Amino acid sequence: QKEVEQDPGPLSVPEGAIVSLNCTYSNSAFQYFMWYRQYSRKGPELLMYTYSSGNKEDGRFTAQVDKSSKYISLFIRDSQPSDSATYLCAPVNTGFQKLVFGTGTRLLVSP
């Protein structure tokens, strides 16, 4: 079983839609949950992160963690064409020395 799994997509939505991007993980020691965004032919950049369970909101983005089911979600409200990118989840455990990424989900927002 992979440590982190994501549906690779692509996920195509119209502008203004609510987007749900999901990730599952297997290691119950993970405590921080990072979301990275990667535009085509660029390096990823950190979008937001949450600690332990619960929600965290940042503008149009909401990250949600359910540790009981080992399930991570990123919601995008009022999606924009500029949100078209690949979104990678990366759970982290304390004391880590390496970051394990999911395969990423490619999102396409059409105007």
Add this chain to the structure above:
Amino acid sequence: SQTIHQWPATLVQPVGSPLSLECTVEGTSNPNLYWYRQAAGRGLQLLFYSVGIGQISSEVPQNLSASRPQDRQFILSSKKLLLSDSGFYLCAWSRGFTGELFFGEGSRLTVL
């Protein structure tokens, strides 16, 4: 402010040829440094990471090697490239062991 430079941006190499990708970080000291590879349709695969000069940890056995000759310099090398080495190579740095990595622009390698 901190910046990360990675080069070359694009290269096409024949099978069996050597490889050298270089990465430097500016504006910080003693960063953790990482090399990732992203193959088409696959996620980011961690290849090497380093927590200090001369300290290299390898994640995947393969024909690649890494070196850190200076505090803010990280080099990825190969003596003989394979077709399977094609991909998008990304260098990254972090301040200690946090989940926040800062990535370079990447180097796209095509092995023919």
